[in-house]
Amino acid sequence: MARANGRPGSAGWTPPVADQAAGLRALLAGVSGPGPSPPAAEEAAGTAPAGLARVMAITSGKGGVGKTSLAVNLALALQQMGTKVALVDADMGMANVDILMGLVPERHLGDLVEGRCTLDEAICAGPEGVVVLPGASGLWELASIRGEPLQRLLQEIRRLDRLVDLVLVDTGAGIGEQVLTMLRATPEAVLVVTPEPTSLTDAYGLVKVLARSGSLPRLHCVVNMHKSAHEATAAANRLRTVARRFLGIEITPLGSVPFDPVVSRAVLDQVPLLLRFPHSAAAGAVREIAGRLAQAPASQRSRSGGLSGTLRRMLRGWA
Numbered sequence: 001m002a003r004a005n006g007r008p009g010s011a012g013w014t015p016p017v018a019d020q021a022a023g024l025r026a027l028l029a030g031v032s033g034p035g036p037s038p039p040a041a042e043e044a045a046g047t048a049p050a051g052l053a054r055v056m057a058i059t060s061g062k063g064g065v066g067k068t069s070l071a072v073n074l075a076l077a078l079q080q081m082g083t084k085v086a087l088v089d090a091d092m093g094m095a096n097v098d099i100l101m102g103l104v105p106e107r108h109l110g111d112l113v114e115g116r117c118t119l120d121e122a123i124c125a126g127p128e129g130v131v132v133l134p135g136a137s138g139l140w141e142l143a144s145i146r147g148e149p150l151q152r153l154l155q156e157i158r159r160l161d162r163l164v165d166l167v168l169v170d171t172g173a174g175i176g177e178q179v180l181t182m183l184r185a186t187p188e189a190v191l192v193v194t195p196e197p198t199s200l201t202d203a204y205g206l207v208k209v210l211a212r213s214g215s216l217p218r219l220h221c222v223v224n225m226h227k228s229a230h231e232a233t234a235a236a237n238r239l240r241t242v243a244r245r246f247l248g249i250e251i252t253p254l255g256s257v258p259f260d261p262v263v264s265r266a267v268l269d270q271v272p273l274l275l276r277f278p279h280s281a282a283a284g285a286v287r288e289i290a291g292r293l294a295q296a297p298a299s300q301r302s303r304s305g306g307l308s309g310t311l312r313r314m315l316r317g318w319a
């Protein structure tokens, strides 16, 4: 469980205190066993086993485009709309979901992967009841676990799959091996770009590498930090058009978030934008994107099985 940072000025949400942590534990206790493993035939047929969470990566070709800010605030917006959300910080180099949410986690994903703690101990109660699995390490370690420790981990992750409706995974940026392995295994991904040519080029580069591997998630895109609606539309269209024309891949635009100085102020306060500046233009834009995301049909391709299914595919990718 996590401690709150207790920073003065962290207004806008009540940080997790003992009873919230206990509430989360109680919720997990209600999800008693690991549940049935999704049968191989079901997975091959591409039908999602009932009760397992939809999984979506939040990724980018270039760093610093606002991927983590979007992941945190999308999680909040969706939760406020009634979707139960878990946010997994899998950005190993720059794991900072906890910082943006004002949490001080005692455990993280790496501890769970290496069997040093249970899921209950690794997760934190974030604002609005978002379940947060903080990062730091754990992805490389995943590649080498086998046998009994792996089965234990999969059981724990299946509990998370049945606790929430949606798992958002904040990945690292770029085309590193960890990110690619994760994206090849993930059913859906939101590609975050800014209107800058470097961001669009790097995003296209990422899609191209994934396309060559023949295994890529259903792709959505969000244009962040735009200066005008026209600029945002032009950027989304450019990315869409080149991906369709040269790679034969569809990227569905989900909307855009304007450049808004309150985003950085919320980061400084370590309070998510949606709670610190709920009436800002950027917060409104995030809520619109969340609405579209909730409406978009979940991917049913042979990629079902919640986060535990994604994990199994990642392990096959590394094998």
Ligand SMILES: Nc1ncnc2c1ncn2[C@@H]1O[C@H](COP(=O)(O)OP(=O)(O)OP(=O)(O)O)[C@@H](O)[C@H]1O
Pocket: 060, 062, 063, 064, 065, 066, 067, 068, 069, 070, 091, 094, 173, 224, 225, 226, 257, 258, 259, 260, 261, 262, 263, 264, 265, 267, 282
């Ligand atoms: N819409 C926005 N308007 C203004 N500033 C923004 C906006 N979105 C993000 N930022 C700022 O951009 C910076 C980078 O954001 P963030 O850390 O979320 O990006 P990232 O893509 O996750 O970066 P990294 O690759 O380092 O993980 C932060 O200072 C954040 O406050």
